[in-house]
Amino acid sequence: MLWFSDGIKPVVAFAMGYAHNCIYLKFYVQEPQIQAKYRQTNGPVYKDSCVELFIAFNNEATYYNLEFNCLGTGLVGFGENRHKRRLLPGSTVERIKTWASLTVDGQATWELTLAIPAAIFSAHHLSTFEGLRARANFYKGGEELPIPHYLAWNAIQAQQPDFHRPEFFGELQFA
Numbered sequence: 001m002l003w004f005s006d007g008i009k010p011v012v013a014f015a016m017g018y019a020h021n022c023i024y025l026k027f028y029v030q031e032p033q034i035q036a037k038y039r040q041t042n043g044p045v046y047k048d049s050c051v052e053l054f055i056a057f058n059n060e061a062t063y064y065n066l067e068f069n070c071l072g073t074g075l076v077g078f079g080e081n082r083h084k085r086r087l088l089p090g091s092t093v094e095r096i097k098t099w100a101s102l103t104v105d106g107q108a109t110w111e112l113t114l115a116i117p118a119a120i121f122s123a124h125h126l127s128t129f130e131g132l133r134a135r136a137n138f139y140k141g142g143e144e145l146p147i148p149h150y151l152a153w154n155a156i157q158a159q160q161p162d163f164h165r166p167e168f169f170g171e172l173q174f175a
Contacts, residue, residue, distance in 0.1 A: 008032055008147050012051070012140040018129045018174055021118040026111065027051040027140075029070070034108040035145050036071045041090040045069040047144040051112060055136040056166055057124050063135075063166050064121060070110045072098030078123055082164035088122065096120060135169035 010031035017024045034049040046052070048069035056063035065085070067075045076093045079085030097115040102108065118126040126132070138153035141163070154170035156162065 008149065010140055010142075010149060010151065012151060014051070014138055014153075020128050020130065021126070023114075023116040023118075023129065025053060025114045025116065027113075028111050029140065030107055030109050031142070031149075032107055033142075033145055033147065034070055034102070034104070034110065035142065036069050036073075037144075038069060039071065039073050041073065041093050042075045042087045043073065045073050045075050046141050048073075048142070049108070049110070049145065050141050052139040052141065052163065053136060054139070054163060054166070054169065055134050055172070056169060057121065057126075057132065057134050059133075059135070061166070062123065063169075065164070066096070066114075066116065066120075068098065068112055068114065070100060070102055070108075070112065072100040072112060074098065076120065081166075082162075088120070092120060092122060129174040132174045134172040134174070135166065136172050137163070137165075137169045139163050 013028045015026045036048050038045045038048055046067050050069045052067040054065045062080045065077045074093050076088045077085040099113040102110040140151040142149050156165050156168045
């Protein structure tokens with residue numbers, strides 16, 4: 001399900017890869033308006049122009065939410081649903097390397113590259129991603145933009161925007 005209004009839909013693509021103990025994720029975004037108010041780690045970056053990865057390992061009910069605004073400011077949580085989550089310590093979140101670029105020329109074009117070390121997934125003590133299976137979804141949001149929008153890689157069947165729906169995560173294979 002895509003939730004956006006007034007026919008305004010951002011254009012979003014991403015590429016993902018991994019090395020032995022690091023996930024590399026790059027988002028490419030074009031949208032008519034941007035916002036980047038939140039600059040503190042674990043602040044409400046989902047209200048800004050943001051991209052997100054939600055990922056669950058070992059077919060478990062618990063999952064991580066990794067959310068970043070267009071400046072690369074991050075919020076990372078872990079838990080079993082929207083209400084039972086804990087934020088990872090800021091010092092842990094800041095181990096994620098981010099590279100952001102932004103151009104505004106009538107329309108905002110931005111890219112965000114993330115290098116996510118295995119240590120971020122602290123409840124799982126991963127030493128490698130090789131051969132690992134996971135369930136995940138990738139999102140683009142903008143809750144407090146003048147025209148809010150919510151997009152998902154794997155369709156979510158819900159009337160209202162809700163990214164915390166692991167039953168709609170897609171399958172990933174680190175091969």
